[in-house]
Amino acid sequence: MWRLNKVRHKAARQGDSELRLKRREREKALRQARRDRQLVSKRLLLNEDEDQPEVTMDTNSGEQDVVSLFHKLQHTGPEREAHLKALSKALRDPSAQLTFIKQENSMHLLVGLLTGSNATCRLQAVRCLHELSHSAHTNVAPACLPATPYLLTYLSGQSTKFTELCLYTLGNLCPDSDVVKEKLLAQGIIPALASCIENQRHNLAVVEAVGFTLSQLLQSKDAADKIIPMILASSLPSHLLSVLTPDPKFGLAPAIECAWCLHYLTCSIEDNTVLLSRGALLKCSSLLVSLGGAVAEGNKEEGMELLICPLLRCVGNLLSSCPVETLNSQVGDVGIVVALCALLQAYLQTQPALARESAWVLNNLTAYSSALCSALLTLNLIPGLIQLLPFSQGINTMILRVLANIAHKKKEFCVQLAHLGLLSALCATLKMADQEMVTLSMDVLFMLVVSGPQVAEEFVRQGGVSLLEAIQYNSEGEIRRRATHLLEHHLLSYSSYCSDTPCS
């Protein structure tokens, strides 16, 4: 179902502006939906002959078609297959979908065809159900409930296309209502998904579909209560982890879906020991290392950030459950910090949010690990980080935290940081409008200045005393106190002004 290429070609054909407008509007809607905690998407699996979802504009005739087709389908005969196919096309239209479910016994008929002895009819029937599942209307999903036990049963079948359609249909139905979700859980969707991914693990299209369906379940608001414990108790986590390494031929899609599932698992609950024991942190971080390496060499594959993003989040949140003593064995070698710095630089301009998330992970790595802090210094990654301090929207505050983590470890680190230009960078960050940056800069400055007399001297040489004196007039008391403290306790002996003050 990896559709990136198709979308791009379509854009090239249609002309960019129309697609861009649609994209912008949809993006705005998605942002708002997320803020309302209502972020939900459905996937539409297109037919082989289709390149893009075509919706018929003529709704009236669509509705008429649906009704007449429904009547025709009630008679057995060789035309049934053709009628079903036509029905599935007609059901692409939203109002036709509503019309169909309002027909008495329509779902009963569809389920009968779904479970009948004609394989082609089964396929077309599930296609119809799939179209229905894609509906945005809240009435439609509950109407499909009679079909779900069969869809689940078919997950253990062998027909790829059929299984895919069952999976995407189930995945679309999951988020629509709690009633539907409860039923699916009771009917055993989780064990069914587990055995499906196990039996079909070589069939990557099916694996991708399982991942999608699982991610839909995991995004529900109360997933942490029931769904996640059930999933953690099953074999799903191990399978998800094993799929993470992308298959070069098939592409990134299955890995993407599984990575997002793992992200929803790690960020929804606080205790991640189950996943840690399955080696999730090690797996995710080694994958990041190889992806970071590829990116650093300029091999930015299309859509790679869709995989990198959830991996970053998994590592970031798993670290907060990971006991410090086991950090080294869980994370692997220092390659991870190299990879993160590469990702930071590579995505800074094009995906600043990804850069910010990389910086977050770097913070979690350096918070308690002296070895990783040391690695950043010895591998000469610090100048690159310092250069990121001008960039806002959370990037510079996070980077400064990373640098603060390093300074906090040892005085030698402070001296090295000062040497590498952090002092002059602080002289600039102390002047920023962002109060958080200023406060954090003062805390870092304090650590540097107390690390040794040469650092304090250098700061004075760079005009630091006048800078701090100006800061003493800042409107924030916290900031003023810090400036005063530094001047009175640590820099007084260095300032030269005492000598040329005319006392009056």
Add this chain to the structure above:
Amino acid sequence: MLQPLPTEGRVSAGSCDEDRPTGNTQEPRQSEDEEGTPFIFTPQLIRLHKDHELFEDGDVHRHMYLQDLYISEADDKTTLCVSEFACHISGCSAVFSTLEEYEHHYNSLHRHVCCSCRRSLPSARLLDIHIQEWHDSLFTILAQRQDMYQCLVEGCGQKFRTSKHRKDHLIRIHKYPPDFRFDKTKKDRRTRETKRPQQKDTAMEVVDDVCESEGVCEVMCDVLSDQPEHGESMETHVSEEEAARMAKSTSAEEHADLSAAAHGAGNISTEPLQPRYSYRVPTTVCFGHGSVRGFRGRRGRRK
């Protein structure tokens, strides 16, 4: 966005409550009474819940992909934002997009300020002359008997009995305009005062030990402008080149050597300064005692 908490090790950010710490923790540094320093940074593990705002962009991107609306990087132009700079002086709400602008603003408006009357003079020399002529009673006495009013042009050296004489000299000999901004007499000041309403005390908390001598500090500033203030947003969109320049300028040491500026900047502009940013000085902030240049010297004397 993320509040660094002065508590032990781990922090959960987002819609769930703070995590209770496990594993290694750092000693929390509380207020300065307990530990003696106001610096509270400790390394912290930050846990982000599913709905955290930091995840918004990535989530939206993911769902755009699910809905077949993915666009590759090459086509989609996102804007990377650079932090703005803001003047520290309480009450001055000027913001700048580059460090150079900040330095220029600060050096122009905040460095040679007379504590008594809040006038900002463009150089240490003019500040000295101003203080002498306006706030020094000894000067007033001496001026009755000798030529005390110095010519404003550095190097000229001539002195005059009255400010009018000096003004005539400036106009005739040095071709100054008759309304040179930095040669106002005290009489002018008073008439202007009545027109301009005094600003009220700002509500901001001020360090007690800042201004020791003055009674009522009137607000005065020769360089008040009518420019609208910059917006509250702390970010500004910049092109890649500007951002690169900014990155370079922050690493190189560029801002003027503040200790030398006092002597070097003896230039007297022949036209009034054109400030680009609005500027307000609250009544409760003082920039230092009478004869001090800018901020320096105040601390030494206080001790």
